[in-house]
Amino acid sequence: MKKYTNTGSKDTRSGFGAGMTELGQKNENVVALCADLIGSLKFDDFKKNHPERFFQIGIAEANMIGIAAGLTIGGKIPFTGTFANFSTGRVYDQIRQSVAYSEKNVKICASHAGLTLGEDGATHQILEDIGLMKMLPGMTVINTCDYNQTKAATLALADHHGPAYLRFGRPVVPNFMPADEPFVIGKAILLNEGTDVTIVATGHLVWEALIAAEALEAKGISAEVINIHTIKPLDEEAILKSLAKTKCIVTAEEHNILGGLGESVSRVLALHHPAPQEFVAVNDSFGESGTPEQLMEKYKLNNQAIVEAVERVIKRK
Amino acid sequence: MKPNTQQLNDLTIQVRRDILRMVHAVNSGHPGGSLGCTEFLVALYQNLMERKEGFDMDGIGEDLFFLSNGHISPVFYSVLARSGYFPVSELATFRLINSRLQGHPTTHDGLPGVRMASGSLGQGLSVAIGAAQAKKLNNDNHIIYSLHGDGELQEGQNWEAIMYASAKKVDNIIATVDLNGKQIDGSTDEVLNMGSIRAKFEAFDWEVLEIKEGNNIEAIIAGMTDAKSRTGKGKPVCVLLHTEMGNGVDFMMHTHAWHGKAPNDAQLEAALTQNYNTGGQSDY
Numbered sequence: 130m131k132k133y134t135n136t137g138s139k140d141t142r143s144g145f146g147a148g149m150t151e152l153g154q155k156n157e158n159v160v161a162l163c164a165d166l167i168g169s170l171k172f173d174d175f176k177k178n179h180p181e182r183f184f185q186i187g188i189a190e191a192n193m194i195g196i197a198a199g200l201t202i203g204g205k206i207p208f209t210g211t212f213a214n215f216s217t218g219r220v221y222d223q224i225r226q227s228v229a230y231s232e233k234n235v236k237i238c239a240s241h242a243g244l245t246l247g248e249d250g251a252t253h254q255i256l257e258d259i260g261l262m263k264m265l266p267g268m269t270v271i272n273t274c275d276y277n278q279t280k281a282a283t284l285a286l287a288d289h290h291g292p293a294y295l296r297f298g299r300p301v302v303p304n305f306m307p308a309d310e311p312f313v314i315g316k317a318i319l320l321n322e323g324t325d326v327t328i329v330a331t332g333h334l335v336w337e338a339l340i341a342a343e344a345l346e347a348k349g350i351s352a353e354v355i356n357i358h359t360i361k362p363l364d365e366e367a368i369l370k371s372l373a374k375t376k377c378i379v380t381a382e383e384h385n386i387l388g389g390l391g392e393s394v395s396r397v398l399a400l401h402h403p404a405p406q407e408f409v410a411v412n413d414s415f416g417e418s419g420t421p422e423q424l425m426e427k428y429k430l431n432n433q434a435i436v437e438a439v440e441r442v443i444k445r446k
Numbered sequence: 447m448k449p450n451t452q453q454l455n456d457l458t459i460q461v462r463r464d465i466l467r468m469v470h471a472v473n474s475g476h477p478g479g480s481l482g483c484t485e486f487l488v489a490l491y492q493n494l495m496e497r498k499e500g501f502d503m504d505g506i507g508e509d510l511f512f513l514s515n516g517h518i519s520p521v522f523y524s525v526l527a528r529s530g531y532f533p534v535s536e537l538a539t540f541r542l543i544n545s546r547l548q549g550h551p552t553t554h555d556g557l558p559g560v561r562m563a564s565g566s567l568g569q570g571l572s573v574a575i576g577a578a579q580a581k582k583l584n585n586d587n588h589i590i591y592s593l594h595g596d597g598e599l600q601e602g603q604n605w606e607a608i609m610y611a612s613a614k615k616v617d618n619i620i621a622t623v624d625l626n627g628k629q630i631d632g633s634t635d636e637v638l639n640m641g642s643i644r645a646k647f648e649a650f651d652w653e654v655l656e657i658k659e660g661n662n663i664e665a666i667i668a669g670m671t672d673a674k675s676r677t678g679k680g681k682p683v684c685v686l687l688h689t690e691m692g693n694g695v696d697f698m699m700h701t702h703a704w705h706g707k708a709p710n711d712a713q714l715e716a717a718l719t720q721n722y723n724t725g726g727q728s729d730y
Contacts (some may be wrong), residue, residue: 160583181583187613192572192606199512199576202561203584204504207576222566223603227573231553231563 133320133339135303141333142240142297144276146171148283149208153179156287162197162209164190169299170210170240190215194223198233206287207235213242213296214255217262228292229265236286237262241299242272243383244411244428245333245421254416260388262294263361269293269314270361272382272390274335276304278358281312289314296332298383300421303336306356317364319371323353326439327371327378331357331390334381334409334430341435352439360390365397372398377405377442381435383425386410405445407438449492454663456725457528458488462694463729464524464537466717469708472541475549478704479595480521482626482661482689487525489666490591494674501531501558509588510577512562514570515595515624516550517706522560523547527730531559537730568601570594571621575611575682578619589677590619597629600638605650611682612651620673622685625660628702644686653681660689694721 152159153175161175162184176183184200186193190211197207209216216239217224228235239258246254263270269291273279279297286293293314310318320335321342330338335356342352353371357364372378378398380391391408398404411428425431449457461484469475491497495509513522520540527534532546539545546555550565562573574592581588598604611619623643631637640646647654653676657669669685676683691705692698695717698709709717 184579184614186610187606189606189610191569191603192575192610195569195572195603195607196576196579196610198562199573199578200580200583202504202510202573202577203506203580203586205580205583223569223572226563226566227569233562 133305135305137304138301139276139304140299140301141273141276141279142169142299143171144273144279145238145240145283145295145297146174148280150174150178151284152287153182156206158204158206159287160184160200160205160207162186162193162207164188164193164211164215166211169212170238172210190220191223194220195227197235198227198231201233201235208238209235210238210240212253213239213258214253217258217294218255221261225265229268232267233292234290236293236295238295240297242296243298243332244416244424244430245298245300245383247300247421247424248418250418251415256385256411256416257388258296259360259382259384259390263393267292268361269359271314271359272296272332273358274332274356275302275306277306277308277310278312281310282358285312285314298333302333305336315359315362315364317367318356318358319353319367320356321352321354323351324374325351326443327353327355327368327375328381328435328439329355329357329368329378329390329394330381331360332383334383337432338381338435340432341439344432344436345439350439350443357390360393363393363397365401368394368397369402372402372404377446379407379409379435379438379442381409383430384410386412405442407442409434409438451664453725454488454492456723456727457492458484458663459721460724460727461488461521461524461528462721463718463724465520466695466709466714467729468520468524468537468540470714471538473708474541475520475708476517476706477520477708478628478691478698478702479515479518479624479626481693481695481698482691483518483593483624484521484693485661485663486593486622486666486687486689487521489663489670491525491529493667494670495591496588503561505561506584506586507588510561510590512570512574512577512590512592513551514564514592515567515598516564519549519551522551526559532557534730567595567598568603571604571607574619574621575607575616578616581618589674592619592621594621594623596623596625596627596643597634597637599623599640599643608647608650608652615680616682617678617680620670620677620683620685622687624689625686626689626691628691628705630702630705632702647684651681652684654684654686656686656688658688660687661693696720
């Protein structure tokens with residue numbers, strides 16, 4: 130089994146920016162919309178190279194979502210960019226009616242998701258966005274784990290017809306997925322084979338899951354690690370295949386325990402293969418100010434928390 | 447060949463009959479605003495818009511229309527059907543289970559002529575602006591038309607869109623506001639007085655013109671032709687269309703009571719009697 134190592138830490142949002150730069154050159158129908166956050170979303174190159182295809186909307190996210198929906202009428206492929214909070218909760222009805230129900234080919238791209246936004250605090254640290262977005266019929270929901278995967282997902286979305294939500298983050302994190310790893314929407318990636326427990330992780334928690342697997346190995350526990358970048362549609366087959374072997378599962382995400390990846394996995398288990406599950410997620414609370422590391426430790430979203438969850442779940446087998 | 451004024455007036459009466467019969471049949475829907483905008487939509491689809499045969503979502507090479515105040519779906523559906531987008535007989539399915547003619551318009555069921563869902567108010571102008579900008583990117587020299595309720599302007603997203611359109615010189619759009627002065631809870635002045643809507647659009651640097659007789663086909667065509675001549679000059683164009691809610695049915699006019707209420711059997715008969723001569727056209 131391939132061993133994943135950090136090839137140099139980068140932020141996932143720069144992966145998005147790099148993807149947009151490449152799409153700008155490759156696909157003339159791709160357009161970008163931003164609500165006063167060009168630097169944060171790494172739109173600088175796209176804007177410079179394709180000013181006619183870049184739309185600065187100003188601080189008006191509802192209008193941005195509507196304009197994006199309108200741009201699809203005429204064959205454009207709009208990518209909207211702002212923080213995750215303003216990409217989802219703030220504009221939920223606009224997404225619901227003008228994008229999802231209207232079946233528009235809009236890509237809602239959201240940086241600064243979750244606690245790792247850090248010092249700005251709870252107003253900006255949305256932990257409910259995966260739940261909000263996965264509840265919309267027809268919406269694809271993706272949460273990428275590193276720079277390379279975010280870039281690959283951005284490119285893949287341009288070729289995928291339909292509304293989609295792409296969630297990524299603010300901080301610099303390990304970049305460990307190979308740059309040439311194919312990104313198939315809805316297809317999980319097995320990162321580490323194991324026999325005692327399945328760890329299903331998404332976003333920034335994928336790297337933590339790999340660290341946890343090493344720590345568990347030292348304790349004699351063989352952990353299988355699955356990188357679930359697409360939360361909807363969920364790769365049920367990959368989860369069930371692993372579960373048939375390990376008989377227990379831990380889910381890990383930077384999101385509220387309610388409405389996130391964990392609950393999607395629970396549903397799969399309930400329908401097809403009831404088994405013990407433990408959740409690494411925020412326990413139904415808002416975040417707060419602090420460094421990303423402090424917050425991930427306080428809210429138990431790091432590799433130690435995953436190890437503890439694995440030990441709990443194995444006892445329940 | 448465009449229909450003449452008499453033919454447009456005949457069609458207007460037929461559309462009114464459709465609206466009344468549709469909402470009566472399901473005892474629900476919004477006749478008031480629909481009747482108020484009948485002449486406008488008839489003029490738009492039968493005289494003003496450059497339209498291609500058939501329907502495709504992208505609508506490249508033709509003028510497009512977006513209905514933002516989706517609750518006046520009865521008039522939209524009737525005019526679309528009578529303009530050839532789908533069979534007139536399908537009007538009989540309005541608001542019924544498994545129908546493409548949902549209570550509020552949607553693309554979800556593939557009804558030709560509809561390019562966005564509307565119903566939750568205040569979203570249509572943004573979508574119309576996006577479609578207008580797509581036309582510019584495609585070097586498509588056609589116009590985007592949109593229709594909005596006056597009460598709908600109380601939704602804040604409109605003002606984001608209004609600010610944006612002038613700042614970005616989206617000058618291939620004609621947004622029409624149905625100025626009937628009424629909303630569900632009463633007059634717009636009573637519910638939330640918006641002051642001068644004209645002054646507000648002008649303050650946001652739109653080109654504004656008014657059609658005082660918004661229920662007169664000839665006045666609408668003249669006004670909208672004027673509006674069309676003002677496109678392409680660096681500013682978005684707003685038309686303030688003065689209409690009478692419930693127009694064409696005497697007991698539905700001068701009140702907000704028929705915003706979202708269907709006529710009973712006797713009321714339908716009385717209303718249809720007032721809208722009798724359709725110039726040989728037939729009910730669905």
